[in-house]
């Protein structure tokens with residue numbers, strides 16, 4: 001039982017966070033204005049906390065949080081959820097019926113790219129996650145960590161760890177696209193999580209002043 005739990009934590013946790021951070025850095029490389037805003041927030045936070053990474057400092061990174069949210073909207077590493085129906089359900093305006101006990105897949109990727117919920121879904125826009133915009137949407141319109149009793153056990157840990165990695169990295173390095181950076185992401189079909197196919201080269205340029 002312990003071995004199974006350790007495997008689940010490793011497999012779900014490690015791949016999910018590295019993949020998410022990879023997609024996030026890719027978007028920051030393509031969107032330098034957004035990157036500058038993230039870096040400004042990180043530097044401000046480090047100054048306020050005597051150059052130390054503190055829990056409060058990490059929680060205060062609200063714009064960086066929005067950038068993470070938008071990354072997981074565009075690239076939900078678990079692109080569909082598995083559920084078992086507990087009652088018969090007729091899907092409105094269709095002839096389709098889900099039977100009691102039937103296994104179903106919920107397309108998180110499909111929901112996150114629904115234009116009625118997220119206009120111009122292919123555009124990376126962290127402001128979709130301003131407080132007002134989040135409040136205006138149904139809670140099921142954003143499912144990167146799933147929902148309900150089986151939702152990701154490590155949601156908050158993953159968010160804190162990702163922010164710590166970004167502080168360490170972006171306070172030292174500027175991330176830029178290279179001539180080989182793809183402008184369109186293709187996914188690797190053999191991975192269990194959403195993962196880019198092939199190489200994903202980015203340049204890391206050391207900042208003149210380190211913070």
Ligand code: HEM
Nearest residue numbers: 009012013016017078144145146147150151152153154158
């Ligand atoms: C960005 C990072 C992560 C994302 C996007 C993510 C996403 C998810 C999703 C979508 C599920 C399925 C939820 C559902 O069916 O409703 C899940 C389950 C799970 N995740 Fe994560 N995860 C992340 C990081 C982690 C980390 C770091 C760990 C462990 C250290 C972890 C451990 C687990 C476990 C154990 C489950 C199964 C929970 C259960 O079945 O009760 N995840 N995760």
